[in-house]
Amino acid sequence: MNYFPDEVLEHVFDFITSHKDRNSVSLVCKSWYKIERYSRQRVFIGNCYSISPERLIARFPGLKSLTLKGKPHFADFNLVPHDWGGFVYPWIKALAKSRIGLEELRLKRMVVSDESLELLSKSFVNFKSLVLVSCEGFTTDGLAAIAANCRGEVNLGALERLVSRSPNLKSLRLNRAVPLDTLQKLLMRAPQLVDLGIGSYVHDPFSEVYNKLKIAIQRCKSIRSLSGFLEVAPHCMSAIYPICGNLTFLNLSYAPGLHGNKLMKLIQHCRKLQRLWILDCIGDKGLGVVALTCKELQELRVFPSDPFGAGNAAVTEEGLVLVSAGCPKLNSLLYFCQQMTNAALITVAKNCPNFIRFRLCILDPIKPDPVTNQPLDEGFGAIVQSCKGLKRLSLSGLLTDQVFLYIGMYAEQLEMLSIAFAADSDKGMLYVLNGCKKLRKLEIRDCPFGDAALLEDVGKYETMRSLWMSSCEVTLGGCKSVAEKMPSLNVEIIDECEQMEFNLDDKQKVDKMYLYRTLVGHRKDAPEYVSIL
Amino acid sequence: MEVGLKMTMKGGGGDHVGGCDKEKMGFEETELRLGLPGGGGGGGDGEVVRKRGFSETVDLKLNLSSKQDTSGIDPNDEKVKGLHQEKNLLLSAIDPAKPPAKAQVVGWPPVRSFRKNMLAATTQKSSSEESGEKAALVKVSMDGAPYLRKVDLRMYTSYHQLSDALAKMFSSFTIGNCGSQGIKDFMNESKLMDLLNGSDYVPTYEDKDGDWMLVGDVPWEMFVESCKRLRIMKGTEAIGLGYTKSCGEMQEEKLKEVGVVNRATCSFDLVGRLLHACTSSSSSS
Numbered sequence: 001m002n003y004f005p006d007e008v009l010e011h012v013f014d015f016i017t018s019h020k021d022r023n024s025v026s027l028v029c030k031s032w033y034k035i036e037r038y039s040r041q042r043v044f045i046g047n048c049y050s051i052s053p054e055r056l057i058a059r060f061p062g063l064k065s066l067t068l069k070g071k072p073h074f075a076d077f078n079l080v081p082h083d084w085g086g087f088v089y090p091w092i093k094a095l096a097k098s099r100i101g102l103e104e105l106r107l108k109r110m111v112v113s114d115e116s117l118e119l120l121s122k123s124f125v126n127f128k129s130l131v132l133v134s135c136e137g138f139t140t141d142g143l144a145a146i147a148a149n150c151r152g153e154v155n156l157g158a159l160e161r162l163v164s165r166s167p168n169l170k171s172l173r174l175n176r177a178v179p180l181d182t183l184q185k186l187l188m189r190a191p192q193l194v195d196l197g198i199g200s201y202v203h204d205p206f207s208e209v210y211n212k213l214k215i216a217i218q219r220c221k222s223i224r225s226l227s228g229f230l231e232v233a234p235h236c237m238s239a240i241y242p243i244c245g246n247l248t249f250l251n252l253s254y255a256p257g258l259h260g261n262k263l264m265k266l267i268q269h270c271r272k273l274q275r276l277w278i279l280d281c282i283g284d285k286g287l288g289v290v291a292l293t294c295k296e297l298q299e300l301r302v303f304p305s306d307p308f309g310a311g312n313a314a315v316t317e318e319g320l321v322l323v324s325a326g327c328p329k330l331n332s333l334l335y336f337c338q339q340m341t342n343a344a345l346i347t348v349a350k351n352c353p354n355f356i357r358f359r360l361c362i363l364d365p366i367k368p369d370p371v372t373n374q375p376l377d378e379g380f381g382a383i384v385q386s387c388k389g390l391k392r393l394s395l396s397g398l399l400t401d402q403v404f405l406y407i408g409m410y411a412e413q414l415e416m417l418s419i420a421f422a423a424d425s426d427k428g429m430l431y432v433l434n435g436c437k438k439l440r441k442l443e444i445r446d447c448p449f450g451d452a453a454l455l456e457d458v459g460k461y462e463t464m465r466s467l468w469m470s471s472c473e474v475t476l477g478g479c480k481s482v483a484e485k486m487p488s489l490n491v492e493i494i495d496e497c498e499q500m501e502f503n504l505d506d507k508q509k510v511d512k513m514y515l516y517r518t519l520v521g522h523r524k525d526a527p528e529y530v531s532i533l
Numbered sequence: 534m535e536v537g538l539k540m541t542m543k544g545g546g547g548d549h550v551g552g553c554d555k556e557k558m559g560f561e562e563t564e565l566r567l568g569l570p571g572g573g574g575g576g577g578d579g580e581v582v583r584k585r586g587f588s589e590t591v592d593l594k595l596n597l598s599s600k601q602d603t604s605g606i607d608p609n610d611e612k613v614k615g616l617h618q619e620k621n622l623l624l625s626a627i628d629p630a631k632p633p634a635k636a637q638v639v640g641w642p643p644v645r646s647f648r649k650n651m652l653a654a655t656t657q658k659s660s661s662e663e664s665g666e667k668a669a670l671v672k673v674s675m676d677g678a679p680y681l682r683k684v685d686l687r688m689y690t691s692y693h694q695l696s697d698a699l700a701k702m703f704s705s706f707t708i709g710n711c712g713s714q715g716i717k718d719f720m721n722e723s724k725l726m727d728l729l730n731g732s733d734y735v736p737t738y739e740d741k742d743g744d745w746m747l748v749g750d751v752p753w754e755m756f757v758e759s760c761k762r763l764r765i766m767k768g769t770e771a772i773g774l775g776y777t778k779s780c781g782e783m784q785e786e787k788l789k790e791v792g793v794v795n796r797a798t799c800s801f802d803l804v805g806r807l808l809h810a811c812t813s814s815s816s817s818s
Binding site: 074076077078079134235238241253254261264265268285288289292293303304307336361363365394418420445 | 639640641642643644645646648649740742744746747749750751752755759
């Protein structure tokens with residue numbers, strides 16, 4: 001029973017911003033459900049096929065900001081064909097038809113056609129923000145439509161005027177095409193910038209323009225986030241030093257031109273850094289400098305500068321250990337490296353018990369501990385045992401079923417697990433499915449998991465967002481069985497090679513299977529090579 | 534690593550298919566697994582046993598091996614050795630003379646295409662590390678001290694040694710009427726005590742590019758390569774090096790030793806030693 005009028009409850013609910021909390025609130029009783037749904041402004045949909053736009057609109061008429069995710073994560077690595085799905089057009093169409101006052105649309109791994117962008121730019125009067133992460137399907141024409149209808153044409157002169165007129169401009173990211181003197185003028189007009197991305201940074205350190213740039217940069221005392229440097233003249237980096245002390249985020253993962261001593265000097269100036277994205281040409285030594293300098297570091301991403309190279313990728317377990325020793329606040333890691341040892345992982349686990357995300361990618365995916373020649377089970381086991389708040393884990397290196405036993409036992413908060421070229425038998429997958437109560441996304445490739453593991457507990461999949469299995473041992477029959485037992489799941493077989501066309505034997509191994517829970521049944525937009533069982 | 538036994542195997546609820554037997558198996562496994570890496574439990578000989586390994590996947594995807602075993606691999610030693618042999622064959626078949634081009638499996642390593650494309654286009658320049666065997670003579674100055682000294686950095690192998698040497702060097706000042714207030718302050722006992730406790734001095738160095746950096750941040754060898762001169766600065770002047778008001782506890786007037794000296798891996802204690810040495814050798818003012 002409600003003792004408060006609805007308006008009061010609505011006001012209280014305004015303070016509840018997390019999606020999880022609002023979902024919980026809506027489950028308390030019918031009255032709260034009603035109040036919550038009318039007052040909800042931000043909605044997050046992790047799988048665009050789990051619900052339809054119509055039902056979304058019906059439930060949340062006050063929607064202002066929508067986040068949608070489409071393709072499964074492995075699509076980032078070319079495992080999912082481009083036209084598999086995740087089209088945003090039907091969503092925009094439905095929203096446009098309704099009277100939803102959309103202001104923000106955030107899309108990840110969706111296919112965004114020029115048509116959708118045009119429709120978007122014309123349909124919502126108050127539209128302010130479009131965020132596209134890992135999306136595809138559009139051209140510059142589409143973006144031009146957004147720019148033209150939402151803001152005004154953009155060229156260099158216009159950009160300068162725009163920046164002058166925008167005293168609240170916080171974020172400015174430029175591509176290679178913006179010349180140095182424009183950059184300098186923009187910075188002079190926008191000393192309040194918080195986030196700056198520089199595309200091209202190549203200049204003559206003795207030029208007048210460079211001097212002006214130095215002065216302009218010094219005025220930008222609010223810059224907290226710096227990225228870009230796609231082209232860079234390392235000897236000009238000293239102009240940046242004055243603002244480095246304020247940076248909390250530095251993204252140099254697109255700057256292969258910056259390495260060695262110049263890179264280290266730059267980092268030495270960045271004492272307040274909380275997030276660092278870097279290429280592995282920083283080397284173990286460079287990571288040592290990070291460990292000494294960046295005491296506030298929370299997130300580190302080290303990308304491979306030569307993913308298919310002969311194997312001189314410059315970081316090993318040593319760099320990681322150094323960072324873990326020097327940066328106790330580290331909680332998020334993405335680390336591409338040459339090799340890893342159990343001893344190193346155990347040390348890292350001890351030094352940094354606060355990991356929320358731990359993603360390790362050894363470039364040779366079945367490489368054992370080079371010192372002991374053992375699998376990396378114990379190392380990862382130490383990580384999951386020590387990091388009680390771990391939510392996301394990616395494994396690599398030589399791994400047996402043992403590591404999955406540890407994961408099932410200790411990774412109580414784990415929500416997302418990525419596995420490749422690991423395990424010996426179905427047991428591995430079973431340990432995980434039985435143990436990880438909060439698991440939401442499981443993605444597996446090239447592991448010896450078959451029908452026995454898949455069918456052990458089909459009810460589990462309804463508690464998860466999705467399961468991806470490719471190049472495993474599951475058969476068509478096994479997948480059919482899941483689909484039969486669980487009508488609330490869509491079980492998709494992606495069969496690009498048309499294996500299925502000539503051989504519909506249930507014993508046939510399935511190359512790619514993607515299953516996910518849904519409230520709206522089979523989708524209608526799947527291409528020919530996708531069968532929904 | 535110690536594996537703690539949990540009292541209940543996860544997922545032991547009665548609503549799970551496979552119930553008790555699977556649980557028991559789980560416990561057994563757990564007991565076996567207690568203890569050190571490499572000890573006990575299945576896969577005892579440490580061999581890799583897997584249904585479809587990376588190397589085989591490479592074979593399949595490149596269509597390099599003649600047959601494809603679809604019946605699943607029987608996990609016994611002979612087959613495993615066979616797999617390894619196959620992998621070796623694959624490598625030697627390409628051309629033993631050249632380093633084998635890394636066979637590419639779809640989606641591995643898990644890097645997004647735009648990163649791969651961008652980095653492939655850039656040639657990696659080797660880092661231009663200048664190494665010289667000649668002496669690394671650098672001037673050392675200390676704010677308030679009457680004159681400079683010179684040291685050869687290659688005479689030392691660590692920051693610790695350098696700080697010892699410098700302490701000895703600067704403790705041999707005589708107190709004279711050098712005229713500047715700075716020196717009087719420097720030699721004034723109470724001020725010195727302030728300095729010792731407040732540590733207003735910061736050791737810095739000028740590197741090859743002309744930038745002033747804080748001493749102690751980089752590994753010793755790197756420091757020797759790049760240091761052109763040393764200066765033990767008053768705190769107020771070290772602001773431009775990144776210690777600004779916005780940097781948390783740092784204040785403009787009083788830079789603490791904390792930021793420089795108390796770094797976990799650096800035991801560089803130049804300031805304290807220097808000032809201590811000066812105090813002990815100076816007469817009371």
